Amino acid sequence: MSSQAAAIDAVFHALAVPARRAMVERLSLGPASVTELAKPLAISLPAVAQHLEVLVTSGLVRTKKTGRVRVCHIEPAALRTTEDWIAKRRSNWARCLDRLAKELGE
Numbered sequence: 182m183s184s185q186a187a188a189i190d191a192v193f194h195a196l197a198v199p200a201r202r203a204m205v206e207r208l209s210l211g212p213a214s215v216t217e218l219a220k221p222l223a224i225s226l227p228a229v230a231q232h233l234e235v236l237v238t239s240g241l242v243r244t245k246k247t248g249r250v251r252v253c254h255i256e257p258a259a260l261r262t263t264e265d266w267i268a269k270r271r272s273n274w275a276r277c278l279d280r281l282a283k284e285l286g287e
Contacts, residue, residue: 185262188240192263195239200224201232205241215244215251234287 195201202224204218219229233253239257244251 189263189266191239192259195235212252212254
C-alpha cells in the first residue's frame with residue numbers, strides 16, 4: 182500500500198466516528214482547546230483525548246501545548262489529499278455516466 186493510500190485510509194478511519202467529525206467541524210472554525218472541543222460532546226475528557234489522538238495520528242489535527250492548555254488546529258493538507266482522491270473517483274464516474282447517456286441516446 183502506498184503512503185498516500187495509507188494516509189487516505191487514516192483520514193477515513195478518523196472521520197468514521199461522529200464525535201471526531203464534530204471535533205473537525207469545530208476546528209474548521211478556528212483553534213480550540215481540548216476542553217472547548219469536549220464541551221458540546223456527551224463524552225468524558227479522557228474519551229475526547231483518545232479521539233483527538235486518532236485525529237492527530239491521521240494528520241487531520243495538530244496540537245500545541247501552551248502552558249497548561251493544549252490547543253488544537255485543523256491541518257487542511259490531510260483533507261486536501263482525501264478531497265483529491267474523491268474528486269478523481271467522481272470524475273471517473275461522471276465520464277462513465279456521460280458515455281452511458283450517449284450510448285442510450287440521452
